[in-house]
Amino acid sequence: MRAVGLITEYNPFHNGHRYHIQQAKQLTQADVVIAMMSGNYVQRGEPAIFNKWQRAEIALNQGVDIVLELPFAYAVQPAHLFAYGAVKLLAAIGVADLVFGAEHADYDFGALARAAKTVTQDHEHFQSDYRQTFASQFNQLLVEQLGVDLTKPNDLLGFAYAQARVDLNLADQIQLHPIQRQQAQYHDVRLPFGGQIASATALRRQIEQGKGMTNVAQYVAPQMLALAKKGPEVHPFAGAWFDALRYQVLTSSVAQLETIYQLNDGLAPRLKKLVDYYQGASYEDFLAQFKSRRYTKARMQRLLLYTVLQVRPEQIQAVWQHPYLRLLGVTARGQQYLHERKKKLAIPLISRVTQEDVQGRLQLDYQVGKVYQHFARQALQQQFTQDTGRQPIIRDKKEK
């Protein structure tokens, strides 16, 4: 059986994602569609509007056969680490194709990534602080050297997938298929007039504001609409999360803050001071004060999220050293595929979380999942946590 991989967040799932799945099947003629999906937190350093189980279930109903959770250690990271983790794990589960949306679907991303490698080898100074300055300076160099415009968000992600494929020596295993991004722009905050595709950002905003669900109807599947009508599972970072952040910083010494993942380079004392003198301005204002010219807003948000969740570097490194495939949901066809592959897996597949997992390889995902649940609307109604005591969702029937 041939599998196609998708790298997703589904925050929330909308018609653009459905189109992505359909195109993936059509282009590759794959037997199964595998989505590598962010868990309860997304790449930009925010909690997802619905939890991973809610999002996995909808994905299974909309044409995905296997939903795997991209571990927090890869999911809440800059694009190159996000891409690296997702591609590595999709390769481990055996996908032959990777289909992704791009603003420039005509670019040969594989060739660009190979060329970029040569460029960076010729410009050694970039390798030293590669991870820090990737987004801006590195791409500027590529534009100069390769003559392509790599500034659009989906192009950049596609390029990051292609780079991961080069770094992981997967060029023979995985084919890249960029598809043209439809209508909505990634960062659009308002719903478009007409059409069927809106940006996830615009849909999130609509759902968070809790009104105008009739507007949302045309952009999402009925099951998603029903979920949206109940309201977000967690509030955006600005609410109780921001309260928790300030409380956490107030009770931490600078030395304790410096043990947080990536809260280095003088950021810990800066954060401590900002919180100590916080006078009740908005979260946006707080973030603007925390931000500096050296770092992007997304990076600063990730740092604040790491702080709220108390993520430590050794926890991130443990996942990188011992990665795993975490199964959230599967269709009958997906089960058949897993049955075929399971003896060939180089990375362990976790279907049901044990106490040993919680104290071992899954420790970080468990910890951040508990915090998500603590802040969730259904926090006290859910009998089970985000992790222990849950079986993967099994969807028997063919998708509608």
Added chain:
Amino acid sequence: MRAVGLITEYNPFHNGHRYHIQQAKQLTQADVVIAMMSGNYVQRGEPAIFNKWQRAEIALNQGVDIVLELPFAYAVQPAHLFAYGAVKLLAAIGVADLVFGAEHADYDFGALARAAKTVTQDHEHFQSDYRQTFASQFNQLLVEQLGVDLTKPNDLLGFAYAQARVDLNLADQIQLHPIQRQQAQYHDVRLPFGGQIASATALRRQIEQGKGMTNVAQYVAPQMLALAKKGPEVHPFAGAWFDALRYQVLTSSVAQLETIYQLNDGLAPRLKKLVDYYQGASYEDFLAQFKSRRYTKARMQRLLLYTVLQVRPEQIQAVWQHPYLRLLGVTARGQQYLHERKKKLAIPLISRVTQEDVQGRLQLDYQVGKVYQHFARQALQQQFTQDTGRQPIIRDKKEK
């Protein structure tokens, strides 16, 4: 000038406290009344219903000349440590008398404390775990040996003051004056019918429920009533504080929890497990599950408060090693007294908190004050924090 000392919490200030001040003046003919008052947190391990500045101001209006803050390191402790800190600091400011309410005002507390010292010397096994078993076993022994009933809360506190006086060799400096406790019992939860004195517990409950302020009027001064009508400054521990506790424990490892003051003897893993499996029962239920036969409810509440506030043993010990007198408010007569004494003080008097204090001797009080403010109703309206940037309250006129 002669000073009389009172050891207080004023949570909230009521007519019983006013009676206490009047009696103290009458009995001792002192020129000034000095209240050693708990800060934002009280002995039973709870945040005070009004902050220390609000409570100090009312005390100054009701006859106290100098309000000093009993540091957290002494205030939120079992009775013997609470008493030890309060008596030590009152002695340092030079009081000649200590007036306190007791259920048995006829007891000679000084003699009892001296006798108890002999008893404990004769029963060495009590000295080894003296601090753990003080409340029950130790007192049982005293009843047997000395034939007095020391089980009532105010008698016990008075006895603890007398013991501290013995331990600190202050018998020549400080006279003890037990006065008969009026009407209300310490733990009464309902307002009494008639009279002018109700228990602080009953008044707190009434204020927290935010209704029946006409019932409160007869038990408190008009200024206190006005404050009560605005509602409590912080909610009781069960609300947002309990949320914060659970969030804190979820993001802490057992090893991190074990660094909390007194969270030892297997209590850290027990707390972690309780929080991990928390299913939304009430705080009272949670506390009941956390409680064990070995420890009192107050002790368990203090442990949970230490956890929320992230209090560490080295912070407590630093205050014990380098104690200070923290001035919250003063009348003109109080100022005159301080002017007379200030060159003779063996322990430094802090009138205005500097950045050096915040990082030094006042670090713990500053930290816990910031957290109190974070949870306070006026959190975002207060221009200044509980500590830095504030001058002591100065009340020029004679009290009404």
